[in-house]
Amino acid sequence: MILILSQRLREVSTETLMEWLDFLGGKHKRINGLNILEFDLVKDQKTLKLKDFQIPLNDVNVIYFRRYMSFEKLFNFKTLNLDNRSNSNLLNHISSELKTNYTYFLSLFPKAAKISSLKSEKDLNKLVILKEAEKVGFSIPDFLVTANKNSLKQFITKHGKCIVKPMSECCTYIVDKTIYKMLTELITVDTLPSIPEKFFPSFFQNCIEKKYEIRVFFVDNTCYSMAIFSQSNTKTTTDFRNYDYVKPNRIVPYKLPSLEAEKIITFINKMNFKIGSIDLIKSVANEYIFLEVNLNGQYGMLSHACNYHLDKKIAHYLMNQQTES
Numbered sequence: 001m002i003l004i005l006s007q008r009l010r011e012v013s014t015e016t017l018m019e020w021l022d023f024l025g026g027k028h029k030r031i032n033g034l035n036i037l038e039f040d041l042v043k044d045q046k047t048l049k050l051k052d053f054q055i056p057l058n059d060v061n062v063i064y065f066r067r068y069m070s071f072e073k074l075f076n077f078k079t080l081n082l083d084n085r086s087n088s089n090l091l092n093h094i095s096s097e098l099k100t101n102y103t104y105f106l107s108l109f110p111k112a113a114k115i116s117s118l119k120s121e122k123d124l125n126k127l128v129i130l131k132e133a134e135k136v137g138f139s140i141p142d143f144l145v146t147a148n149k150n151s152l153k154q155f156i157t158k159h160g161k162c163i164v165k166p167m168s169e170c171c172t173y174i175v176d177k178t179i180y181k182m183l184t185e186l187i188t189v190d191t192l193p194s195i196p197e198k199f200f201p202s203f204f205q206n207c208i209e210k211k212y213e214i215r216v217f218f219v220d221n222t223c224y225s226m227a228i229f230s231q232s233n234t235k236t237t238t239d240f241r242n243y244d245y246v247k248p249n250r251i252v253p254y255k256l257p258s259l260e261a262e263k264i265i266t267f268i269n270k271m272n273f274k275i276g277s278i279d280l281i282k283s284v285a286n287e288y289i290f291l292e293v294n295l296n297g298q299y300g301m302l303s304h305a306c307n308y309h310l311d312k313k314i315a316h317y318l319m320n321q322q323t324e325s
Helices: 012-024 033-038 084-107 118-122 126-135 149-159 189-194 258-271 300-305 310-324
Strands: 002-006 028-032 047-049 054-056 062-065 113-115 143-148 162-165 172-175 178-181 185-187 198-206 210-219 222-228 251-254 275-283 288-294
Touching: 002 012, 002 310, 012 028, 012 300, 012 310, 028 033, 033 084, 062 310, 113 310, 126 143, 126 258, 126 288, 143 149, 149 162, 149 189, 149 198, 185 189, 210 258, 210 300, 210 310, 222 258, 222 300, 222 310, 251 300, 258 275, 300 310
Parallel strands: 002 028, 002 062, 062 113
Antiparallel strands: 047 054, 143 198, 162 185, 162 198, 172 178, 210 222, 210 275, 222 251, 275 288
């Protein structure tokens, strides 16, 4: 049986994948993140029971980590009337408790093949990934992690301009019913006066002029690529996720040169990544530049726009893993 760990809302890819598994005859069950808290965990565990179904542990031979559990909506701390420090301490404690619960839950399937697993995602350090990509032959941007304005000024002087982005994963925040999302932002000499002398350690990269972006989805050691012409729109030049719904970016299927495709296969095998996405850019100097990896991001746009039918390919891959595990 294939056990799919996902989330309840905004997850069309999981639903389409399940439809393909049904069509192909693949036995599967889906657990949304917070459902894990509904299981009783006992000493001699044989079965996991939910109100709608139960899962014999020995039946699960593949676990696909499509999405991860989110803790932030579990508790309404405002109702507890605590100060900010107490809220923070309580949140950290609850997160630690839930992580222990979750880790034990996963340990109940020691023989199951774990695809895009929690460990590899949470340990997905962008800086380490960049250096590992460089080792297999990719060009990567120059980068700086600093909390010092003078160091940033020297970096900008060296490169002319740079970008700032999170070292970890991007988050979305809702404050007073307004949604705030993290995007990559441009930093120039003109930006420096608004930056304090000391700030939280931040991740900067030199800004590389690009012809277009390339999103590569990989599964079963095969690459499926798409070019995104984000440079043609000033709104999406720095970060194409700053979508322009009036004038969307042109996106087309893209065939990577064999050398670049070989680098990706070498890289994902070295890192033991099975399913996921890689972001590249092609610079105006015609170099392919490696940016980052996402093991469980959305791939529907690439699949539909390029007719790759990735959900079907993932379904086949997961079913094949059942016979190999």
